[in-house]
Amino acid sequence: MARTPADLVGAQPDPPFEITFDGRRVTALPGQTLAAALWGAGILAWRTTRDGGRPRGAFCGIGQCYDCLATVNGEPNRRACLVPARPGDAITTQEGHGHDRLAV
Amino acid sequence: MTASPSEPEPSAPEPSAPEPSAPEPSAPEARREPYDLAVVGAGSAGLAAAVTASELGLAVALLDASAQTGGQFHRHPAPTLGARRPEALHHDWSAFTDLRRRLAGSSVTHLAGHHVWSTVREDDGSWTAHAVTGADGTAGRPARIRARTLLLATGAYERQLPLPGWTLPGVVGAGGAQAMLKSGLVLPGRRVVVAGSGPLLLAVASSLAAAGARVPAVVEAAGYLRYVRSPLALLANPAKAAEALSHGTALLRHRVRVRLRSAVTEVHGTDRVEAVTVTRLDADWRPVPGTGRRIACDALAVGHGLVPQIELATALGCATRRLPDGTLGLALDDLQETSERGLWAAGETGGVGGAELARTEGELAAHAVAARLLGRRADGDRIAGLRRRRDRLRAFAEVMSAAHAPGPGWQDWLTDDTDVCRCEEVTAGRIREAVTELGARDARTAKLLTRAGMGWCQGRMCGTAVSCLAAHGGAPEPPAERRPFAVPVRLSALAALDGEPDDPHPRAP
Numbered sequence: 237m238a239r240t241p242a243d244l245v246g247a248q249p250d251p252p253f254e255i256t257f258d259g260r261r262v263t264a265l266p267g268q269t270l271a272a273a274l275w276g277a278g279i280l281a282w283r284t285t286r287d288g289g290r291p292r293g294a295f296c297g298i299g300q301c302y303d304c305l306a307t308v309n310g311e312p313n314r315r316a317c318l319v320p321a322r323p324g325d326a327i328t329t330q331e332g333h334g335h336d337r338l339a340v
Numbered sequence: 341m342t343a344s345p346s347e348p349e350p351s352a353p354e355p356s357a358p359e360p361s362a363p364e365p366s367a368p369e370a371r372r373e374p375y376d377l378a379v380v381g382a383g384s385a386g387l388a389a390a391v392t393a394s395e396l397g398l399a400v401a402l403l404d405a406s407a408q409t410g411g412q413f414h415r416h417p418a419p420t421l422g423a424r425r426p427e428a429l430h431h432d433w434s435a436f437t438d439l440r441r442r443l444a445g446s447s448v449t450h451l452a453g454h455h456v457w458s459t460v461r462e463d464d465g466s467w468t469a470h471a472v473t474g475a476d477g478t479a480g481r482p483a484r485i486r487a488r489t490l491l492l493a494t495g496a497y498e499r500q501l502p503l504p505g506w507t508l509p510g511v512v513g514a515g516g517a518q519a520m521l522k523s524g525l526v527l528p529g530r531r532v533v534v535a536g537s538g539p540l541l542l543a544v545a546s547s548l549a550a551a552g553a554r555v556p557a558v559v560e561a562a563g564y565l566r567y568v569r570s571p572l573a574l575l576a577n578p579a580k581a582a583e584a585l586s587h588g589t590a591l592l593r594h595r596v597r598v599r600l601r602s603a604v605t606e607v608h609g610t611d612r613v614e615a616v617t618v619t620r621l622d623a624d625w626r627p628v629p630g631t632g633r634r635i636a637c638d639a640l641a642v643g644h645g646l647v648p649q650i651e652l653a654t655a656l657g658c659a660t661r662r663l664p665d666g667t668l669g670l671a672l673d674d675l676q677e678t679s680e681r682g683l684w685a686a687g688e689t690g691g692v693g694g695a696e697l698a699r700t701e702g703e704l705a706a707h708a709v710a711a712r713l714l715g716r717r718a719d720g721d722r723i724a725g726l727r728r729r730r731d732r733l734r735a736f737a738e739v740m741s742a743a744h745a746p747g748p749g750w751q752d753w754l755t756d757d758t759d760v761c762r763c764e765e766v767t768a769g770r771i772r773e774a775v776t777e778l779g780a781r782d783a784r785t786a787k788l789l790t791r792a793g794m795g796w797c798q799g800r801m802c803g804t805a806v807s808c809l810a811a812h813g814g815a816p817e818p819p820a821e822r823r824p825f826a827v828p829v830r831l832s833a834l835a836a837l838d839g840e841p842d843d844p845h846p847r848a849p
């Protein structure tokens with residue numbers, strides 16, 4: 237029995253690179269989305285809700301539920317399950333409505 | 341402005357970060373427009389339709405939100421992940437690679453990274469598809485594609501029924517867990533309970549187990565007896581039984597226990613999943629008191645079947661039909677045409693039925709489009725054969741849909757403080773109050789009173805639940821699946837509509 241998803245599909249990925257989540261270093265594989273890279277590091281939440289301040293992360297995994305919205309390189313409301321990870325990406329926990337630049 | 345009235349998108353400034361690894365939106369090729377056919381969705385149905393239509397001599401544009409073809413069923417790792425055996429996570433992988441090879445050898449214009457937010461019929465009867473571009477639709481340049489005919493192959497999304505604790509990190513959609521595994525080669529946890537209803541659960545559980553997760557239980561709310569009540573549809577579709585058997589064998593090999601007529605009725609944990617309670621259900625999906633058992637796990641993959649994604653069609657006024665599982669699909673004629681002339685649909689949009697049915701309908705629709713445009717009759721042995729296969733697989737799909745229709749008793753596992761609408765954090769208690777105290781009798785009124793369904797996802801996650809709660813014990817109306825904006829659209833993209841139709845660089849707002 238294969239022990240990891242990468243074993244199962246015989247993955248030989250291109251060299252990994254680093255991104256950060258709230259300043260913490262996270263290793264990503266080229267071709268992974270931000271959400272996949274975070275899951276790979278055991279991180280399941282990168283947003284807090286507007287009313288309850290509750291943690292959220294990827295739920296539907298296909299861009300439909302918008303629960304995985306993250307602030308990426310300062311830009312809020314990016315769907316982490318769709319956006320590919322790039323070397324040096326800085327993901328920060330998105331709090332509340334995420335409209336930091338509008339101050340609404 | 342966006343699809344979500346409560347979440348206005350910043351209209352300016354435009355995002356400055358470049359996206360080198362995002363799919364590069366192709367500029368509409370003015371010389372080829374209007375295309376004979378624009379296909380929205382590059383999953384099984386859309387791929388089959390696009391390559392068939394192209395091979396029949398039509399100029400075809402194939403639009404899809406993803407960077408790669410395959411849709412959700414054949415979602416697969418990016419080339420840079422170097423998967424030498426992607427088929428290990430797939431059923432019927434060669435059917436996809438055959439289509440992919442035909443696409444590569446065709447003249448189809450594949451527009452990856454195109455999120456279609458609206459389709460409109462022009463005065464001359466042709467169609468325009470409006471799309472935002474990039475991995476998540478936030479790239480600078482919107483696109484519009486013109487075509488003489490349009491085919492919607494937009495697939496489905498997962499149906500969710502809320503339960504106490506389902507907003508905890510570690511609770512993910514069953515299809516979501518599958519998608520993240522298939523494309524990103526990652527798991528949501530080490531011990532993953534798979535729960536809900538529908539044949540997808542068996543596929544998800546066997547994939548997770550093969551990829552190294554422990555799966556303490558697969559929890560299916562329905563029994564499988566409903567299938568046996570339709571022996572003809574089963575006998576006519578031996579491949580479907582074989583597929584179920586292969587998942588069942590894989591589960592046995594991984595010692596995964598399947599619990600029928602049971603549901604996860606509560607998720608435990610503070611900041612992430614620590615355990616779930618599994619409770620037996622009666623025939624109406626009502627939890628049987630005293631039967632709850634706690635199972636330790638660090639993730640829950642949950643889903644209750646699939647919902648046809650049809651908002652582009654409903655915005656055009658297409659007729660729908662109510663499916664046996666309480667969802668809405670498009671009403672289609674014998675050659676896959678919707679009630680709007682010149683607009684076809686294939687695959688899950690007409691009712692969820694799987695990849696083989698989707699490919700069959702896509703190919704059939706392509707023949708019908710070609711016949712219309714070339715002024716021929718849509719007949720012949722090939723079309724007759726496709727129709728027979730479509731009818732046979734459709735019959736099975738209807739049996740499957742009926743077998744997994746949620747029973748009315750599921751609402752009994754909701755506590756008043758369970759979040760129903762994940763986006764707007766609206767609890768079951770507030771929706772019940774809107775119904776019992778304020779007189780809401782339908783999902784729309786409940787939404788106006790509570791904001792349930794008014795957030796980013798526009799009711800995709802909570803629509804079924806709000807409809808059931810609003811029906812207050814009566815027969816729920818299927819969620820309307822009407823979303824004038826199929827995806828969120830920035831003001832800048834709307835402002836760019838003033839540009840010339842074929843202008844690849846519309847004026848900045």
